[in-house]
Amino acid sequence: MQRKLRTLSSLTVASLKMYVRNRTGLFFTLFIPIVLVAVFGLLSKSSGAGAISLNINDLANTQLSKQFVTSVKGITAFKVTTDSQATASENLGKGKLDLEVVVPANFGKSGAEGLQNAQVEAQYNKAKPGNGQTAGLILGQIVSGFNTTATQARTILSVKTVGVTTNNLSYIDFILPGIIALSIMQLGIFSVAFAFVSYKTTGALRRLQATPTHPINFIFAQGITRLIIAVIQVLLLAGLGVWLFSFHMIGSFAAFLFVAILGSVVFLGFGFAIAGYAKDENQAAPIAQLIQFPMLFLSGIFFPRDSFPSWLKTITDYFPLTYLGDGLRRIANEGAHLSQLGPELVGLTVWGIIIFFVTVRLFRWE
Amino acid sequence: MATPLVEVIDLKKQYPDGFEAVKGISFAVQPGEVFGILGPNGAGKTTTLEMIEGMRSITSGTAVLDGIDVSKNPYKVKARIGIQLQSSSFFTNLSLVELLRLFNDLYTDESDPMELLREVDLTDKARSKVKDLSGGQKQRFSIATTLVNKPVVIFLDEPTTGLDPQARRNLWDLVQQIQRKGTTVIMTTHYMEEAEVLCDRVAIMDEGMIIALDTPKNLIKQLLARGFKSKQKVELATLEDVFIDLTGKEIRD
Numbered sequence: 001m002q003r004k005l006r007t008l009s010s011l012t013v014a015s016l017k018m019y020v021r022n023r024t025g026l027f028f029t030l031f032i033p034i035v036l037v038a039v040f041g042l043l044s045k046s047s048g049a050g051a052i053s054l055n056i057n058d059l060a061n062t063q064l065s066k067q068f069v070t071s072v073k074g075i076t077a078f079k080v081t082t083d084s085q086a087t088a089s090e091n092l093g094k095g096k097l098d099l100e101v102v103v104p105a106n107f108g109k110s111g112a113e114g115l116q117n118a119q120v121e122a123q124y125n126k127a128k129p130g131n132g133q134t135a136g137l138i139l140g141q142i143v144s145g146f147n148t149t150a151t152q153a154r155t156i157l158s159v160k161t162v163g164v165t166t167n168n169l170s171y172i173d174f175i176l177p178g179i180i181a182l183s184i185m186q187l188g189i190f191s192v193a194f195a196f197v198s199y200k201t202t203g204a205l206r207r208l209q210a211t212p213t214h215p216i217n218f219i220f221a222q223g224i225t226r227l228i229i230a231v232i233q234v235l236l237l238a239g240l241g242v243w244l245f246s247f248h249m250i251g252s253f254a255a256f257l258f259v260a261i262l263g264s265v266v267f268l269g270f271g272f273a274i275a276g277y278a279k280d281e282n283q284a285a286p287i288a289q290l291i292q293f294p295m296l297f298l299s300g301i302f303f304p305r306d307s308f309p310s311w312l313k314t315i316t317d318y319f320p321l322t323y324l325g326d327g328l329r330r331i332a333n334e335g336a337h338l339s340q341l342g343p344e345l346v347g348l349t350v351w352g353i354i355i356f357f358v359t360v361r362l363f364r365w366e
Numbered sequence: 367m368a369t370p371l372v373e374v375i376d377l378k379k380q381y382p383d384g385f386e387a388v389k390g391i392s393f394a395v396q397p398g399e400v401f402g403i404l405g406p407n408g409a410g411k412t413t414t415l416e417m418i419e420g421m422r423s424i425t426s427g428t429a430v431l432d433g434i435d436v437s438k439n440p441y442k443v444k445a446r447i448g449i450q451l452q453s454s455s456f457f458t459n460l461s462l463v464e465l466l467r468l469f470n471d472l473y474t475d476e477s478d479p480m481e482l483l484r485e486v487d488l489t490d491k492a493r494s495k496v497k498d499l500s501g502g503q504k505q506r507f508s509i510a511t512t513l514v515n516k517p518v519v520i521f522l523d524e525p526t527t528g529l530d531p532q533a534r535r536n537l538w539d540l541v542q543q544i545q546r547k548g549t550t551v552i553m554t555t556h557y558m559e560e561a562e563v564l565c566d567r568v569a570i571m572d573e574g575m576i577i578a579l580d581t582p583k584n585l586i587k588q589l590l591a592r593g594f595k596s597k598q599k600v601e602l603a604t605l606e607d608v609f610i611d612l613t614g615k616e617i618r619d
Binding site for chain 1: 419441442444445451453454455456458459460464467468469471472473474511
């Protein structure tokens with residue numbers, strides 16, 4: 001037992017050394033994400049608070065709808081106008097407006113069973129999806145705050161929700177959890193797939209098999225190393241966001257880290273599946289790209305999935321990166337607790353189990 | 367005769383595609399010997415070594431090493447031996463000392479890394495990476511890694527292929543030094559001169575079978591007894607001796 005632990009710790013230390021001494025690896029796993037955060041952080045800063053222009057049209061004119069409009073106007077991140085729908089649509093088309101919000105006529109009106117169901121409609125400017133998404137996010141929170149107020153007795157919870165909406169979310173708040181999710185995916189898939197395949201092709205892995213150590217120890221060592229790097233990545237990126245770009249971590253950071261680690265395990269699984277299956281780098285590269293490329297663009301990391309056709313949205317709902325990105329975002333932006341992240345946690349766990357069996361099935365040592 | 371350290375009986379290897387790489391060979395290696403396996407490419411030398419090392423499954427027959435049945439206890443066997451693979455490669459970005467320390471931690475018996483480097487004359491390269499070593503240095507380092515667990519026998523698969531004459535003769539000295547310390551050596555080679563200098567006995571393999579097994583001297587005697595006459599007049603020195611005499615024994619890494 002003690003010898004096994006020594007073997008594992010020694011292999012882990014060696015893997016860590018190999019990792020940090022590999023400049024290319026460090027460049028892709030630490031430097032590139034930092035640059036991404038910096039670029040988006042600066043973009044978010046230069047657009048500044050109040051830069052999201054939004055037109056609101058109240059067709060209901062009820063007490064509740066007036067409250068809603070006041071709440072929206074209270075968000076300092078928004079520049080709110082109350083032009084007619086026609087003017088607003090024109091401005092939206094010209095790119096002068098980021099979001100056009102229409103409060104339907106039945107908003108806040110009573111029906112047979114109390115308040116009627118009403119849907120607030122919001123149209124994004126597709127040219128500025130980031131602003132649209134951020135605004136949509138904030139609106140969603142206001143609406144859900146009103147929902148709680150409208151359907152339940154006034155509770156402390158509703159006060160808290162309203163408090164959350166005044167947190168003044170900006171684009172960095174939308175993009176940072178996404179970049180962290182993306183970095184975790186790339187760390188898992190690329191740093192494992194390529195390093196491990198090269199140990200296979202050069203024969204370093206075979207040399208290890210010439211010792212009485214079972215090579216599974218080396219897989220664990222490589223995995224532990226990547227998890228350590230993933231935690232450093234999250235701390236670094238979130239820290240940078242908070243320190244330089246006033247990123248808001250509304251939920252608990254422990255929960256955020258937990259979801260990040262769960263996601264790392266899943267994507268490490270993908271990395272090992274590719275590394276185990278591929279005979280050499282030439283085989284690993286296209287497989288890795290094939291897996292990461294669709295997720296890079298379709299998991300709502302850089303632009304929201306709301307504008308997707310419904311079939312595409314349904315498919316991308318099940319992407320592991322969607323689960324990870326949404327989970328992180330909901331903790332950071334909405335202050336969601338782990339207990340409220342059912343779909344994301346179940347989704348990631350199911351992916352983890354699937355990829356474990358795929359890896360075991362496909363793995364080749366040579 | 368003492369109990370053999372390695373005993374191979376009717377060893378066979380058939381690959382899934384039906385190819386029979388080793389077709390039932392038997393031999394025994396005594397403790398302290400340098401035992402050579404010679405043969406053209408594809409004769410089954412490497413496959414034979416790998417089956418005895420526990421690196422490749424045995425189709426039929428038995429291989430017993432130091433009293434341990436290899437097919438039943440490959441991990442136990444690996445703990446007692448040192449293996450130099452034909453094209454040895456090591457983890458990148460680690461120095462020689464770090465690699466030796468890592469290998470140390472994979473075994474129960476251990477050696478001092480610096481002492482091992484001294485044995486293979488690489489003390490001044492302790493902090494270097496494997497990729498910065500010359501061909502001869504790489505092979506010497508590779509042999510050092512086979513010694514970390516104080517093995518009873520080491521396996522060297524074509525240790526001098528691709529080396530210049532100086533480096534090759536330097537490696538011969540190293541093998542003889544290891545033998546003097548009491549470690550048994552089982553090696554393959556393409557160089558007959560090397561086998562003559564180093565090996566106490568050689569097995570000549572062809573097409574998966576052992577076609578001759580004896581000391582190099584006896585094998586030559588047997589050939590001459592069959593009435594063989596060399597076409598070339600045998601000189602008292604070879605061209606390699608001339609080369610070494612002119613360029614010196616100093617190793618050029």
